[in-house]
Amino acid sequence: MSIVAGCDVGSLTTKAVIINNRRIVAAAIIRSGPRPVQSANEVMEKVCSEAGILQKGIDFCIGTGYGRESIEFVDEAVSEISCHAKGAQWLVPSARTIVDIGGQDCKVIRIDKEGNVQKFVTNDKCASGTGRFLDVMANVMNITTSELGKLSTKSTSPIAFASVCTVWAQADIIKHINARCRPEDICAGINAAMANRVSMLANTMKIEDDICITGGGAKNDGVVNALGGILGRRIKRINRVDPQLAGAIGAALLASQRTRNGSNR
Amino acid sequence: MKTAFYDAATNIDLDSVRAWKEKGGKVVGYTCSFLPTEVFYAADILPIRLRGVGADSMEIGDAYYGPFACTFPKAVLQLAGSEKYRFLDGVVISNGCDSMRRLDECWRKMSEDISDTLPSFFHYFDVPHKPEGYAVIWYMDQVKKLMDSVEKHFGRSISDENLKTAIRKQNQVRKSLWELERLRAFDPAKISGTEAFASIVASTVMPRDTYAELLLQCIDTVNQKKDNPLGGRKRIFLGGSVCDAVELVALIEKAGAVVVGENVCFGPRNENDLVDEDANPIEALTRTYLSGSACPRMFGWYKARLHTITERIKALKVDGVILQNIRFCDMHGTENGLLERDLEKIGIPSIRIEREYGPLTETGRLKMRVNAFVEQLESKSNHHEAMP
Amino acid sequence: MRPELLEYNLDWLFAATFNIAKKTENATEKELARLLQFAPYDSGLLTPLLGLGKPAITFIDLFGEYYSNIVNAKRDGKKVVMTTFCFDPSIFYAVNNLVPVTLEIGTALTSMLWKRGSYDFMDFCTEVGFSETGCSSQRGAMGAYLAGAGAKIDLVALNMGGVCDTNANAYSFAAQYLNVPYYGLDYPSQLTTEEVRRYHYKDYRELIQFIETHTGCKFDIDRLRELLEEKKIQDALLDEIEEMQRLVPNPVPGLYHILIYASRYIYSGRKKYTKMLREMVEIIRKNAAEGRSGLNSGVEKCRAFLIYIDNYSLNVGMWDWFDQNGIAHMGNILSRTFSEKAPYTTGIPGTTYEINTRDFESMIDSLADINARMPMTRTIRGPYDAPNMWLEDTLSLAGIYNADCCIYNGTPGCRNTWSNVKLITRDLEKYGYPTHLVYADSFDGRVESWDTTVMRLDEFFRIRGLL
Amino acid sequence: MITAGCDIGSRTAKAVILEDDDILTYAVIPARLDPRKSAEDVMKIATEQAGISMDSIRQIVGTGYGQKEIQYAGRLESEIVCHAKGAWWNQPSARMVIDIGGQDSKVIKMDETGKVIRYSYNDKCAAGTGRFLEIMADALGVPLEEMGEKASASNERISISSQCVIFAETEVVSLVNEGKEIHDILNALHRAMANRVASQARSLVVEEDVILTGGVAKNSGIFDALSEGIRIRIKPLEHIDPQINGALGAALIAKEIDRS
Ligand SMILES: Nc1ncnc2c1ncn2[C@@H]1O[C@H](COP(=O)(O)OP(=O)(O)O)[C@@H](O)[C@H]1O
Ligand SMILES: Nc1ncnc2c1ncn2[C@@H]1O[C@H](COP(=O)(O)OP(=O)(O)O)[C@@H](O)[C@H]1O
Ligand code: SF4
Ligand code: SF4
Numbered sequence A: 001m002s003i004v005a006g007c008d009v010g011s012l013t014t015k016a017v018i019i020n021n022r023r024i025v026a027a028a029i030i031r032s033g034p035r036p037v038q039s040a041n042e043v044m045e046k047v048c049s050e051a052g053i054l055q056k057g058i059d060f061c062i063g064t065g066y067g068r069e070s071i072e073f074v075d076e077a078v079s080e081i082s083c084h085a086k087g088a089q090w091l092v093p094s095a096r097t098i099v100d101i102g103g104q105d106c107k108v109i110r111i112d113k114e115g116n117v118q119k120f121v122t123n124d125k126c127a128s129g130t131g132r133f134l135d136v137m138a139n140v141m142n143i144t145t146s147e148l149g150k151l152s153t154k155s156t157s158p159i160a161f162a163s164v165c166t167v168w169a170q171a172d173i174i175k176h177i178n179a180r181c182r183p184e185d186i187c188a189g190i191n192a193a194m195a196n197r198v199s200m201l202a203n204t205m206k207i208e209d210d211i212c213i214t215g216g217g218a219k220n221d222g223v224v225n226a227l228g229g230i231l232g233r234r235i236k237r238i239n240r241v242d243p244q245l246a247g248a249i250g251a252a253l254l255a256s257q258r259t260r261n262g263s264n265r
Numbered sequence B: 001m002k003t004a005f006y007d008a009a010t011n012i013d014l015d016s017v018r019a020w021k022e023k024g025g026k027v028v029g030y031t032c033s034f035l036p037t038e039v040f041y042a043a044d045i046l047p048i049r050l051r052g053v054g055a056d057s058m059e060i061g062d063a064y065y066g067p068f069a070c071t072f073p074k075a076v077l078q079l080a081g082s083e084k085y086r087f088l089d090g091v092v093i094s095n096g097c098d099s100m101r102r103l104d105e106c107w108r109k110m111s112e113d114i115s116d117t118l119p120s121f122f123h124y125f126d127v128p129h130k131p132e133g134y135a136v137i138w139y140m141d142q143v144k145k146l147m148d149s150v151e152k153h154f155g156r157s158i159s160d161e162n163l164k165t166a167i168r169k170q171n172q173v174r175k176s177l178w179e180l181e182r183l184r185a186f187d188p189a190k191i192s193g194t195e196a197f198a199s200i201v202a203s204t205v206m207p208r209d210t211y212a213e214l215l216l217q218c219i220d221t222v223n224q225k226k227d228n229p230l231g232g233r234k235r236i237f238l239g240g241s242v243c244d245a246v247e248l249v250a251l252i253e254k255a256g257a258v259v260v261g262e263n264v265c266f267g268p269r270n271e272n273d274l275v276d277e278d279a280n281p282i283e284a285l286t287r288t289y290l291s292g293s294a295c296p297r298m299f300g301w302y303k304a305r306l307h308t309i310t311e312r313i314k315a316l317k318v319d320g321v322i323l324q325n326i327r328f329c330d331m332h333g334t335e336n337g338l339l340e341r342d343l344e345k346i347g348i349p350s351i352r353i354e355r356e357y358g359p360l361t362e363t364g365r366l367k368m369r370v371n372a373f374v375e376q377l378e379s380k381s382n383h384h385e386a387m388p
Numbered sequence C: 001m002r003p004e005l006l007e008y009n010l011d012w013l014f015a016a017t018f019n020i021a022k023k024t025e026n027a028t029e030k031e032l033a034r035l036l037q038f039a040p041y042d043s044g045l046l047t048p049l050l051g052l053g054k055p056a057i058t059f060i061d062l063f064g065e066y067y068s069n070i071v072n073a074k075r076d077g078k079k080v081v082m083t084t085f086c087f088d089p090s091i092f093y094a095v096n097n098l099v100p101v102t103l104e105i106g107t108a109l110t111s112m113l114w115k116r117g118s119y120d121f122m123d124f125c126t127e128v129g130f131s132e133t134g135c136s137s138q139r140g141a142m143g144a145y146l147a148g149a150g151a152k153i154d155l156v157a158l159n160m161g162g163v164c165d166t167n168a169n170a171y172s173f174a175a176q177y178l179n180v181p182y183y184g185l186d187y188p189s190q191l192t193t194e195e196v197r198r199y200h201y202k203d204y205r206e207l208i209q210f211i212e213t214h215t216g217c218k219f220d221i222d223r224l225r226e227l228l229e230e231k232k233i234q235d236a237l238l239d240e241i242e243e244m245q246r247l248v249p250n251p252v253p254g255l256y257h258i259l260i261y262a263s264r265y266i267y268s269g270r271k272k273y274t275k276m277l278r279e280m281v282e283i284i285r286k287n288a289a290e291g292r293s294g295l296n297s298g299v300e301k302c303r304a305f306l307i308y309i310d311n312y313s314l315n316v317g318m319w320d321w322f323d324q325n326g327i328a329h330m331g332n333i334l335s336r337t338f339s340e341k342a343p344y345t346t347g348i349p350g351t352t353y354e355i356n357t358r359d360f361e362s363m364i365d366s367l368a369d370i371n372a373r374m375p376m377t378r379t380i381r382g383p384y385d386a387p388n389m390w391l392e393d394t395l396s397l398a399g400i401y402n403a404d405c406c407i408y409n410g411t412p413g414c415r416n417t418w419s420n421v422k423l424i425t426r427d428l429e430k431y432g433y434p435t436h437l438v439y440a441d442s443f444d445g446r447v448e449s450w451d452t453t454v455m456r457l458d459e460f461f462r463i464r465g466l467l
Numbered sequence D: 001m002i003t004a005g006c007d008i009g010s011r012t013a014k015a016v017i018l019e020d021d022d023i024l025t026y027a028v029i030p031a032r033l034d035p036r037k038s039a040e041d042v043m044k045i046a047t048e049q050a051g052i053s054m055d056s057i058r059q060i061v062g063t064g065y066g067q068k069e070i071q072y073a074g075r076l077e078s079e080i081v082c083h084a085k086g087a088w089w090n091q092p093s094a095r096m097v098i099d100i101g102g103q104d105s106k107v108i109k110m111d112e113t114g115k116v117i118r119y120s121y122n123d124k125c126a127a128g129t130g131r132f133l134e135i136m137a138d139a140l141g142v143p144l145e146e147m148g149e150k151a152s153a154s155n156e157r158i159s160i161s162s163q164c165v166i167f168a169e170t171e172v173v174s175l176v177n178e179g180k181e182i183h184d185i186l187n188a189l190h191r192a193m194a195n196r197v198a199s200q201a202r203s204l205v206v207e208e209d210v211i212l213t214g215g216v217a218k219n220s221g222i223f224d225a226l227s228e229g230i231r232i233r234i235k236p237l238e239h240i241d242p243q244i245n246g247a248l249g250a251a252l253i254a255k256e257i258d259r260s
């Protein structure tokens, strides 16, 4: 029996998970600072103390996320794609398609029943269609991203957005605010725009049920519902744990595989 | 000599070219692989492929091009405008694609604002968009026109003999390049993609004879090599838009793969690209250069292209294909969509990547995708082992 | 794409809409309002159209017929050929079992007529692998046909090689995706030389062969002659309209232009088109006689020439705005025919076409010449500043119309113009024409919001002292 | 005679009060969500500073992104015209004005009478506006005011490729990770931003004198970067805050209206 960890240094948040024989014993999410190294160390201390162990007590640790290469303490670095696939598949065994809405990109991943990646696509064009898009918009509306999700569910007539560009959409929003539009309708409009972008991405490859959504974006009901609507499919949610942790969990799971395959440092 | 190639592939100010100039030699830049470079060698002029290497800002390119155009010609214009192409005695622009052919107008306009940026020899080479029918006659006529204006402007005469010699020597280079391809076809590959691709790109900017020699040496040394560090790596094929970015190939190989072939407008495209040395040279050149499947600008010839690419992919024992396209390059962007579909049909995992031309700076997202793709390929093979 | 969208057939929706609208010819306001409720998803194109009276009814009738033909193609044992707007369709009507589908027209209609615009279809193209940055003019309708929400396509034939990559590229993609035969005419970058002409003729004859092979039927010479003779009449009418455009105030209603070119691209050589043109000429003559402007307001404050295409992204928003501000719409390059007698032709040999119906060969030559001299194939094939190309054409047109300003409106997908529009703007300014660049997308309202477009337009006209 | 100009921008609201040809006072405040409120507040502050009442102002001209919401404006005028007017009044030798604001950047060419000949806005993308620098300053944790000097302390030339504001941000983060110096990154950012504006100016064909206005003109780093980008030394406005140039122009126009 071995203690393994996964550390996911994202563009906006840094997450860490410690797993002890297939049970999550500690998990943490913090905001990423400008220097991933610091964020990684910080979050690791956090989970270790939560699990009541020392960092060197961890047998194998896999780093992932945007800053994976600059983490010092990891034994191996693996891409977010593989990690989210593993994590999601473990959380929702029936999942074959995974939508991960992160801070700086959005990924759609098709996996087999072992959680191996079969195909994936990522948004690489324009910031619209990323979590950042939602944050910027929420910011303009003086609300938090989580409120953005909740509000939009109350909307009756979502407004349509012209500009696809994050930065220009802001101007649009301000126009609508001045035009005294109901905030929930603006929020719904924002989420719809987002969901549209994501669905396009998803539709560029054959999506198979069940679809499950991970990453911070998964906490935004507005987007999740809109996406389900556009794709015409139900989207399975992760409720066992915070979906934002999926990447870190996947990393930890891969770590435990490594220890089993006996590959060690 | 690897470094000589690498240097050539990543700079435009080359010793070999400077040496050529110092001997009083002339240099002409061209934009598209549909141009028969033999014509220039026959006139003892050095043809070099125009590129935008090292253009780290676009204030000139963007001043003439609109915002919705490919960054490759923009980068070329940027360099021309910042006098990096001062050493050119001439330029030949062809209608490879709309963004590229407009380089003609943009360059001329730019030279009104920035003095001495327009070479005195400025020729437009009009390539038809189909490889057969009257297009063949049209192309031959274009070659003749090109020869005439070269002869007039540079006061040289291009005899059939000169042409045939040029053809013969260029064929030698082509043969060596295929030799190189065969080295990459070995499993494990005998030469890294970074090295190989650098030498391929170099072939379009270095004086031919110097290059031919270096290439042969390179092939020799590779053949001598006993140890092979490239074993067990996933074999990647790189396709899509014009690409001269050795760093991109390097980035892919850093992810633990090996790049064994490209179809990115630099380097050989299909085995039978040798020019007939006995036939009438102009006809022979036309047959080779206009040959069907070269690139998506030949609308309606996708199937032929798919065939040649698939053949190469099989010969090179490719595990996965990375299809890149420069933003706003619709022809390759679209073709990549079709290729991805059809390659996956025959079980070759493929991924599409959109990028900007120019220095690879923000590599975070690119790395993530490339790593993930390589991991995907690896997990596949584990997978097969797992269930016999 | 939203699954539910596949439940509607695009061609049928058009056919239904227009066939209903047609019935309003002599309906009262109230009846009309009532009837229009049955026009599915109309977002406000029909009402302004019907405001134009007789010619518009014929236009609607013509389009109703056109789309009905497409809907019934299979039933009537006809094949459907997908083609582009700058391709003269009369050749298709010269074989008895072929119906053309013109994507750009479909996209424009979808954007102008549908409440939900053509976004879903555009996005569908991206989803199946077509470049997202490609021109929107094809993507709108193409999506529907690729998705199976339109007629089944049997072959693809067009003439954009050498003129516009994104266009030719879109059609070759469609052909590949649908796995149907493709033929594209190819055009060199010049227009007038002998070799070029030979290329046109040779290439066009291969197209003829292509059509015969894939429709399995021969061209009906008499029918072809009939179409071309009719086309002569149409050209004459068009020339007259152009001629009258020169009057101050301009007696031609701005919206006529879209009627003129849209119908021409789908019905050139057919009687209904002639009928519409006649009805227009009648009204225009009357306006001219009474010195009345074609604007609803009646007062012409300024004359604007669109050097490329119009904006269809919000119903007829652009025409409305022009109308409200007393700006006469002098048409765009799409409203041009380069027939030999057209008022603005430069007289340089080879720049125009002549219709010769002596025998089959001469008719084919004429068609080859016509196709090589459609608005785009003629004007933007070569360097914009080369003889008889974009700059010269624009200057001659703006000149004879004595336009006060020029406006570029296109799509970000258009490499061809966006790669030199800054240059032509610069030149036009030098020649004294205030010139405005619209950054919006003619077909895709999401690229720039209509408010922004209007705000910029308004600013341009005020700052440059045009209003 | 007293006239005023009010410029409701996307990021800030400005007001200038003129007495004949002298600036009585001016105010710059951060824009409120509701432009109407911005207009009221900024004018209130300005009039208080000047110690005058609203109705003692003969004519008020409104301009800027939120101009339509300015209740008390006697007339509205486009930013283009206002910036041209203001800059030309301050520097009669000006033939080209580059205004870089929060939401957009404009290049304006004018004749020797200050009349606008040609102008252009930043191409589609938001890189090349003040917003770009703001987001970056935020990402780097550097106060906006200090960006300029910090950037000029640079000694290593690095380049930022990303055209996208949002992605440029992640690019910056990765540069920080590579251990690049903050001032070098800042310098690169300034050049990236300046080059987008430079291309805009170049498409209109640059003509001297070139004047830089708008809030971004307070950023010394931009002057060097932009001058490098157009290969011509750019001049600042003399003795006035460049951010108020639009409002100043509006006030001057107000004066003219009243004359005629
Ligand atoms: N409570 C929440 N409600 C809605 N959205 C959220 C919430 N928390 C985070 N998000 C979204 O998740 C994004 C960050 O997701 P994350 O997976 O942490 O990105 P990364 O892995 O790149 O750091 C934010 O941009 C935000 O839009
Ligand atoms: N002290 C300063 N130093 C550097 N930049 C500044 C300073 N003050 C404002 N800015 C820049 O000016 C921009 C706002 O300029 P402004 O002309 O007020 O925009 P707008 O007119 O659109 O409101 C901000 O985005 C910021 O980048
Ligand atoms: S990709 Fe095709 S068009 Fe582009 S340069 Fe290469 S050959 Fe020419
Ligand atoms: S990459 Fe594509 S768009 Fe760019 S020049 Fe080459 S063919 Fe043209």
Ligand code: SF4
Pocket (backbone or CB within 6 Å): A125, A126, A127, A128, A164, A165, A166, A167, A168, D124, D125, D126, D127, D163, D164, D165, D166, D167
């Ligand atoms: S359009 Fe906006 S979001 Fe898109 S790339 Fe540009 S700045 Fe970024």
